[in-house]
Amino acid sequence: MKLLLVGANGTLGQAVANEMKTDAEIISAGRTNADVEVDITSTDSIQAMFETVGEVDALVCTAGAAHFGPVEDMTPEQNLVAVNSKLLGQINLVLLGLDYIRENGSITLITGILMDDPIVKASSSAMANGGVRAFVKSAAIELPKNIRINNVSPTMVIESEEKYGPLFKGFKPREAKDVGLAFKKSILGAQSGQTYEVY
């Protein structure tokens, strides 16, 4: 099977690649240093990526940016970072990618614990996560070609603890490998419309 992995260079992208490398031919995608370069905030860039890669069996996204800051100080423009990247970047991968995903294929997007277990300064990220989760649940009942769609919602991973630990005080970190396994379950399983929480 052919797997297009958007966000391949990130900690979670690498974890997905590790779990899937014996099951799939992986095409890495990302802003730099990937088999195909893509900026998910641009529909033209997404379209060009699919035209370059052609048909795939599995589409995975582990990418998505968001502004972090107090909701009291957040501007509508700052909120657009998450809208254009983690929310619409991922949904546009679906809308523009359906033609390139084969019969019985799958799509797995990324959300995150902040939609369920909020911390301060993360409302914009929570918004994007909640939007993607609800889109996935709804799209799952009507995707063509028997294509499945799920999302994986990780907590902070141990590998990112130095960077994000101060934000996630009291949260139990999980191994990136566990998040990779959740993606594997989505890709190789038979469920659709699910949110796989790795909390």
Next chain:
Amino acid sequence: MKLLLVGANGTLGQAVANEMKTDAEIISAGRTNADVEVDITSTDSIQAMFETVGEVDALVCTAGAAHFGPVEDMTPEQNLVAVNSKLLGQINLVLLGLDYIRENGSITLITGILMDDPIVKASSSAMANGGVRAFVKSAAIELPKNIRINNVSPTMVIESEEKYGPLFKGFKPREAKDVGLAFKKSILGAQSGQTYEVY
């Protein structure tokens, strides 16, 4: 108390006004025929509305549009209807409105059952609902001035059954009055970060 009601002319806006008319001075807002005109897809229009209205104790929104159509055919541009209206229109009411909401005030936004109980052709609406719900849950833990924020998630109401019944086959419709009561609970209660489901 002073209540700014965005979407006042709609079925649900009227239901909120009916429930709140003895408890609050209501300032109606909407695209037309309102005390103050506002287009929630425009941050300039939202800003102008708050400058006209001044300080309020409660901000309520029952407005928000979305494109309905099969996810297979939906374009990124069609998806932007819900992004700019039901999702960002409402979130920008919060981001731009916080300065105008008094100490111990409240904000109540609208979501909808489609994020939990999907139907075909409604993925874009589900996305907006899920995004607003997660934003509300997250913003609630850090809003200034002891301001509370909740969302009301209605199913189809009896008053809209002729228009929306064909989409909501098998769904039990509820009275608009029950949705109005849920808004009243949010405005006059003490909870925050809640999703009041009227399913």
